[in-house]
Amino acid sequence: MRHNISVRVNGMVEEHEVEPHVSLLTFLRETLDLTGAKEGCNEGECGSCMVLLDGKAVNACLTLAVEVDGHEITTIEGVGDAKRLHPLQSAFLKNHAVQCGFCTPGMIMTTLGLIAENPAPTEQEIKVALAGNLCRCTGYRQIIDAIQEGAEAMRQEGSVK
Amino acid sequence: MRKHNVVGHAPLRVDGLEKVTGAALYTGDLKFPRMLHAHVVRSPHAHAIVRGVNVEKAKAVPGVRAVVTGRDFPLHTGIYLKDQTIFAIDRVRFVGDPVAAVAAETPEAAMEAARLVEVDYEPLPAVLSVLDGIKEGAPLVHPDMGKYTVESWITPKPGTNICNHLKVRKGDYEGALKKCKHVIENTFTVPQVQHVPMEPHIVVARVDQSGRVEVHTSAQSPFTVRHLLCACFGLSHGDVEVIVPTVGGGFGGKAGINLEPIAVALAMRTNGRPVKFAVTRSEEFYATVVRQGLTATLVSGVDESGRIQAQKLHYLWDCGGYGGYGVNVVRAAGYTCGGSYSFPNVQGDSIGVYTNRPVGSAYRGFGMQEIHWALEQQMDRVAHELGIDPVEFRLINCLKPGRTTVTGQVLEEGSGRIDLCIEEVKKAMGPRGDKVPFKGRGVACAVKAPAMPNNAASSVLLKFAEDETLEILISGTDMGQGLATVSAQYAAEVLRLPMDKIRVRMRPRTDLSPYDWQTVASRQTFATGNAVLKAAEDCKRQLIDMAAEAWGINASDADARLYLEDCKVHDRESGRALTYESLVMGYQFSDGHTIGGPVASAKSFVPEGLLFLDPETSQCSKPVATWTFGTQGVDITVDPDTGAVTIDRLVACYDVGQVVNPGMIRGQAFGGMVQGVGTGTMEELVLDPVTGAPKNASFMDYKIPTALDIPTEMEASFVETPQPDGPLGARGVGEHTMIPTPAAIANALYDACGIRLDSMPITAEKVLAALKAKKEGEKK
Numbered sequence: 001m002r003h004n005i006s007v008r009v010n011g012m013v014e015e016h017e018v019e020p021h022v023s024l025l026t027f028l029r030e031t032l033d034l035t036g037a038k039e040g041c042n043e044g045e046c047g048s049c050m051v052l053l054d055g056k057a058v059n060a061c062l063t064l065a066v067e068v069d070g071h072e073i074t075t076i077e078g079v080g081d082a083k084r085l086h087p088l089q090s091a092f093l094k095n096h097a098v099q100c101g102f103c104t105p106g107m108i109m110t111t112l113g114l115i116a117e118n119p120a121p122t123e124q125e126i127k128v129a130l131a132g133n134l135c136r137c138t139g140y141r142q143i144i145d146a147i148q149e150g151a152e153a154m155r156q157e158g159s160v161k
Numbered sequence: 162m163r164k165h166n167v168v169g170h171a172p173l174r175v176d177g178l179e180k181v182t183g184a185a186l187y188t189g190d191l192k193f194p195r196m197l198h199a200h201v202v203r204s205p206h207a208h209a210i211v212r213g214v215n216v217e218k219a220k221a222v223p224g225v226r227a228v229v230t231g232r233d234f235p236l237h238t239g240i241y242l243k244d245q246t247i248f249a250i251d252r253v254r255f256v257g258d259p260v261a262a263v264a265a266e267t268p269e270a271a272m273e274a275a276r277l278v279e280v281d282y283e284p285l286p287a288v289l290s291v292l293d294g295i296k297e298g299a300p301l302v303h304p305d306m307g308k309y310t311v312e313s314w315i316t317p318k319p320g321t322n323i324c325n326h327l328k329v330r331k332g333d334y335e336g337a338l339k340k341c342k343h344v345i346e347n348t349f350t351v352p353q354v355q356h357v358p359m360e361p362h363i364v365v366a367r368v369d370q371s372g373r374v375e376v377h378t379s380a381q382s383p384f385t386v387r388h389l390l391c392a393c394f395g396l397s398h399g400d401v402e403v404i405v406p407t408v409g410g411g412f413g414g415k416a417g418i419n420l421e422p423i424a425v426a427l428a429m430r431t432n433g434r435p436v437k438f439a440v441t442r443s444e445e446f447y448a449t450v451v452r453q454g455l456t457a458t459l460v461s462g463v464d465e466s467g468r469i470q471a472q473k474l475h476y477l478w479d480c481g482g483y484g485g486y487g488v489n490v491v492r493a494a495g496y497t498c499g500g501s502y503s504f505p506n507v508q509g510d511s512i513g514v515y516t517n518r519p520v521g522s523a524y525r526g527f528g529m530q531e532i533h534w535a536l537e538q539q540m541d542r543v544a545h546e547l548g549i550d551p552v553e554f555r556l557i558n559c560l561k562p563g564r565t566t567v568t569g570q571v572l573e574e575g576s577g578r579i580d581l582c583i584e585e586v587k588k589a590m591g592p593r594g595d596k597v598p599f600k601g602r603g604v605a606c607a608v609k610a611p612a613m614p615n616n617a618a619s620s621v622l623l624k625f626a627e628d629e630t631l632e633i634l635i636s637g638t639d640m641g642q643g644l645a646t647v648s649a650q651y652a653a654e655v656l657r658l659p660m661d662k663i664r665v666r667m668r669p670r671t672d673l674s675p676y677d678w679q680t681v682a683s684r685q686t687f688a689t690g691n692a693v694l695k696a697a698e699d700c701k702r703q704l705i706d707m708a709a710e711a712w713g714i715n716a717s718d719a720d721a722r723l724y725l726e727d728c729k730v731h732d733r734e735s736g737r738a739l740t741y742e743s744l745v746m747g748y749q750f751s752d753g754h755t756i757g758g759p760v761a762s763a764k765s766f767v768p769e770g771l772l773f774l775d776p777e778t779s780q781c782s783k784p785v786a787t788w789t790f791g792t793q794g795v796d797i798t799v800d801p802d803t804g805a806v807t808i809d810r811l812v813a814c815y816d817v818g819q820v821v822n823p824g825m826i827r828g829q830a831f832g833g834m835v836q837g838v839g840t841g842t843m844e845e846l847v848l849d850p851v852t853g854a855p856k857n858a859s860f861m862d863y864k865i866p867t868a869l870d871i872p873t874e875m876e877a878s879f880v881e882t883p884q885p886d887g888p889l890g891a892r893g894v895g896e897h898t899m900i901p902t903p904a905a906i907a908n909a910l911y912d913a914c915g916i917r918l919d920s921m922p923i924t925a926e927k928v929l930a931a932l933k934a935k936k937e938g939e940k941k
Contacts, residue, residue, distance in 0.1 A: 035190035036183025045860030076183030100641030101180030102409030139835030
């Protein structure tokens with residue numbers, strides 16, 4: 001049985017018919033062609049597919065598309081673009097916090113979820129928040145530095161309090 | 162003072178924007194019309210005869226478009242030793258060995274059909290450990306070894322499970338050992354581990370009606386994929402095109418050839434429809450490739466002064482079911498068997514053994530972390546036994562200019578300086594202070610050379626566009642390590658271009674991109690860097706010659722008078738300048754006639770003067786292109802109640818010749834150090850000891866470091882002893898940063914609480930058990 005869902009994705013209303021077993025990740029990647037969220041494990045362990053569901057970071061692979069009916073989703077594509085980079089994206093660039101880049105969208109989405117709740121996280125709070133986001137390239141050090149710098153920039157520009 | 166304008170500075174990654182915005186396209190992000198999905202049937206047995214495969218029920222599943230089995234594809238592949246067919250034909254050699262594959266309209270239909278493929282197996286006794294594999298009369302994993310095609314410098318022993326054996330014989334080991342006052346022997350082990358790139362292996366293949374094969378793959382080495390695909394299908398290189406989109410990490414696991422033949426085999430039966438084959442994370446753990454296991458026995462004979470006079474190194478490698486790539490890990494470990502030390506008399510044996518375990522292959526460090534786990538703990542033990550400080554002991558015995566390696570190569574200043582790295586780490590670690598129970602400090606050294614064929618080449622193409630943008634085409638892949646940015650920096654340095662006028666074409670495709678052997682071995686900054694420098698110098702030549710002609714300056718005066726700056730050619734004497742834009746498409750005089758042409762250059766690099774090893778002794782004056790040395794020091798705290806080890810501080814220093822990008826090299830260092838913490842303290846691919854089936858093939862059970870597991874403090878510094886033939890003096894460092902970490906932690910563990918763990922990883926369970934055993938021993 002297929003279900004009609006209506007979901008706001010990066011500010012745009014999307015109305016689609018989906019199978020009940022389809023994950024939010026598959027819906028985003030295959031139906032909406034939003035490939036920024038990555039499939040690293042498909043079992044909620046690596047965090048490469050993190051998106052914001054009503055502002056909270058969730059694993060898109062563990063969320064069903066039917067569950068987000070009537071809700072709001074933000075993916076990496078909705079965070080910023082080359083002409084209008086989000087301060088957190090700038091901080092990732094400046095701190096050399098990106099290598100292969102596969103974990104980067106998930107890292108940024110998790111961090112946005114964190115900063116929404118805790119605008120000035122300590123290093124330990126960042127590490128706890130990132131514990132579900134695996135990165136094999138960077139050793140996390142420059143990611144943590146970027147997040148501290150990005151959070152500071154967001155406080156400065158007043159996008160969080 | 163900085164020596165260069167761009168090299169040695171930290172411009173941002175050229176691929177950074179598309180990665181932070183989620184725009185970068187990895188193989189799995191590509192959409193192809195009418196694409197089919199693949200699923201592979203894998204052996205549930207570690208070792209069995211395949212008596213028959215029945216695919217009738219699978220073919221009947223709705224949506225199935227192709228089913229292929231081993232008998233359809235009889236040719237072998239393998240980079241150095243051609244020991245593997247695309248699918249097992251009459252024998253499976255590990256749990257996970259591909260037997261058949263299905264392509265269907267949906268992933269679900271493919272999985273369902275794969276489940277219905279009936280394979281008739283006759284189980285055989287399995288070789289599940291390397292020690293069983295070398296026993297007299299052990300079951301043979303490859304009874305047909307003698308029929309395989311193999312490179313001349315790999316020496317399999319038909320009739321045994323030995324797929325390669327490299328011998329190092331320097332001086333008179335036996336004679337020297339007899340004269341030594343102290344003789345110390347220990348055995349160390351390293352388990353198989355997995356690379357765990359965040360992007361699992363994935364490939365999309367299409368075969369068009371003319372027979373042309375197109376492969377989009379997450380691979381480190383497009384040209385080697387093409388070369389090996391041609392071998393296993395009997396195709397012309399002209400009919401195979403390999404394209405590498407953005408790669409989500411490789412670490413060696415995507416070197417050589419991997420999933421590609423399976424996808425191509427299916428695509429040959431789907432009438433032009435593309436076939437996508439993506440492994441699950443679980444398959445990634447055991448069914449792609451893993452790092453080889455090691456059992457190492459070391460014997461050190463030491464004289465009164467603390468100099469090791471005789472050193473035996475016996476390395477037994479668990480190569481798994483196929484050794485196509487792993488045989489060269491065996492070789493590299495052989496000619497590097499003595500690590501950073503100068504031993505006058507050496508008996509080294511590096512032996513690769515087939516087992517019925519997952520397939521061993523390249524992994525960041527290519528055998529070096531494994532042998533350094535043994536060697537660097539052995540050096541520590543010898544130092545303690547002699548009552549010499551481990552740091553001083555290393556300084557006494559390490560390689561220096563004028564000393565010889567195990568192969569008899571005399572090192573020079575330009576080979577790099579391990580002694581300076583040791584001193585730097587000693588300084589960075591600071592004074593010891595008073596001994597605190599359960600707190601300890603350890604150091605370990607590392608060395609590695611690029612392990613590659615002597616003629617491994619990299620080539621590049623630099624070409625200017627009309628608006629003086631420089632396009633750089635390379636076929637080294639940037640899987641995160643930063644090759645594209647480094648290439649742009651070298652070109653910017655020579656041509657005095659701002660970084661934003663350079664575009665590095667980062668999706669190598671074998672039909673349009675220049676040849677490159679492989680992106681492995683920490684060789685790209687060195688090889689592609691050199692090729693970019695040459696091509697940039699050639700473009701500079703063209704610009705200067707054209708400007709000289711435009712101004713009527715004698716060619717012989719041009720170099721003295723003309724120089725490049727701010728995208729212009731300047732004349733020192735007259736103060737005149739010509740923009741690159743007015744030159745790059747050829748210079749047009751006021752009367753309309755034009756000289757020169759589009760400015761472009763294709764150049765290549767092959768390291769010079771590399772020689773083969775002596776087949777009996779491995780003695781050789783120049784076996785490798787470069788060595789990169791480094792040292793790490795670590796402070797740890799051990800929890801006596803749980804055995805948990807906390808890494809308080811991890812400090813690294815490497816002699817890289819020239820830091821190309823200080824921001825990115827720190828990323829290479831921290832990334833490698835944390836990967837070293839992972840393999841050193843938590844990672845092991847566990848197999849059932851009876852069935853050989855993987856027991857922890859998921860992130861739930863196979864843990865890699867998270868942000869919570871990193872050292873409290875991490876520091877990286879660099880010595881810059883220029884490499885004479887390196888690009889502006891640089892040598893590679895990508896792999897080296899993870900090599901010494903586990904051994905340094907092990908040495909710190911001994912310093913903290915007097916226990917030695919011979920088997921990697923250092924888990925809390927093992928530490929606790931060793932602490933208990935020590936306590937009980939003390940009671941007695």
